Amino acid sequence: MNFLKKFIILVFMGMTFIIILSLIMVGGQSSGNGLSEFIVKSKNIIFKNSSENSAKIKIYMTKEKKIKEMDLDEYVLGVVAGEMPAEFPEEALKAQAVAARTFGAAHMEAYGGKKYKSNTGADVCDTVECQVFQSKEDRMKAWPKEKAEEYWNKMEQAVKATSGQVLSYKGKLVMEPYYFAVSGGKTENSEDVFKNGEGYLKSVESPGEESAKKYKTSIKLTYENFVDRVNSYYPNSGLSAANLTAQVNIGDRTEGGAVKEIKLGSVTISGTKFRSVMGLNSANFTIYFKDQVYIQCLGYGHRVGMSQWGANAMAEDGKTYVQILSHYYTGISLKKVTSFLR
Template identity: 30%
Template structure:
């Protein structure tokens, strides 16, 4: 018996075969059987097709759709072994120049006039001699790549300033400001390269020499990344900065930001597969800005190399190429911190339909001590009114807040807030977001609640405003001006405000509760479940492939 490894897609499958010197009918079956195993192994071990090698992650950009405005007019970049600066087109990356030291380069958008001194050089090397001649004659010349190599000089506010300085000194032609032009300065403030290509995008990669090859932005140790960056000038915007890197290496910088690296390995693998699936499903989210995903909570939080951990990197590697599928297609996966014991159907959160795998499931493996498993927060009626007014809902003084509908899992799906000028109805996830509560699963109590004896003998909490009560003067309706004094079962009297002044929300779980609970995944892993069992529990009827 002999074993060897066969590389199939992104997986390695061990296959075994029997080698015989003589072939006869008796051992023919033993030879054919391993051939069938080899064929089946290719099916089982192949990663899901269609997963791209690279992803484009927006680090700085302006987006009116999500109201994210982080585009920059300048930034610095450095690599320990130097940098390669080039142009990226449909044909790939072409290196233009290098920064051979570890010094930082400054990248700026350019909006000036310039003087063109010479053009139509085939390469940087071809213009170097002419460039040196201009510089030796006291002209501050620099190389330009504008789909051909050129030599320019100066930064001017207008053509008049250009003529005043260069007229009679050197022959030149004026170059007007451009909405796409980017300039690269060296560490001494001299122009390393002016880039104004209409056919490609400016790309910068760290030079090889370190493994992994890394670069840093703005000298910040928390902004260290793999891969490279692409710099674009979008319409009516500062520069868009995009991290271009292998998808699997992108996940290295995502998974540890979503789950603690100290978690059980199977929980880490479940998170890695969920994050990869989310990535595959959202590759077109920022297509209008020429990248796939952003680095914030609007996509998945991505912090690059600075947060990588061997345990989470291993989880990504061990599940390489695997995603959650439903009926053979990538599933829409979501994850959150804590369910409080039961996840929620997507229709009761975002009103979505057609996702039979995003339904409510029991979550018994969450620890009751997990983060925000139980929570409580209080607001004054005045504060609630102020928050609602800031968000465009001015309904006057808050008179009452009532949960009018719940899901089968127990979460609020309709909430009515009554005010002196009207009322506001919130549904599904808005029953949580209207006060930025931890979850939709909560009860409301107030400082005006009283316990009322029901006909069946049970007691229920109720607010008296609007209720009819029997007083010494007869049956009266409690209103906002009523002053109420109650006698308890012990005959002790206490005053109760007819309208609540304080609302207390007591709930369970943290997050939207759709899909995989990260705290639940940790609990399932500790209980002996594999990452595939964890994922198929939270995403009903799915497979991991």
């Protein structure tokens, strides 16, 4: 009898173990509630996050003159390919991916954004008016054949590694995730360049950009050409080549180094307008009068937000994409774009 009781107990315990193990295996799988699921394998447990449906983005393809709809991350991959050199470290590419994804979401009504100004009905376009977007086919044609696949895979990995991540400031989606090529050493406060100031767009140091081709550039003009160019925009300036040095005066500068105002004879204009008149790379310029007029610039672009070459320098120095983004966008945090769905 004792033997029979022991046998029954052992059988019961074995069956109980099998039932409990089965419940664990089934219960661990997703029940559609968005929670993490796990799959039990022989050697390990793999955690897998359930995917959330994100809104599609509509891009106006300029050459084709039609709207193309795609997943947001597919769009981001094309923007990273079009906006940042493939030679940059992956952490810099990741930072670019997050900034590009934020820009896309900020122009989608599904996330509380506004479409770019056009009559196309698209959320964004594929040119510098929004963000440059390039298809895999077009981008790979421009790369060396022996490097093309490697470069594309590198960018694809950067987008996948940051999938769904966007910039958030004080719990809201960042609507102005500005970025540009080269700062020349320091970025600008947004209010010094654009109409509105944003708390996350503050002037910060941006070292290590000196290797960029457009870190420092210059142009030269004859005194007569300088006067003609200004007078074509401001005919009442009263500038004359004979008395030019006394008629041109640079006023105050911004915290980031850009010229706030410049006096040209009887008119005073902003540094950004002068940049446009002269076709300069940035508003951080200095003017020298010698045998000709020499204008030297630091940086390339509006210099607000993230410097791409600065991101490259930080990544080369071992910084992560989160550190890069936190440096250039003051007070931000990263959130999933789906948390902003309306």
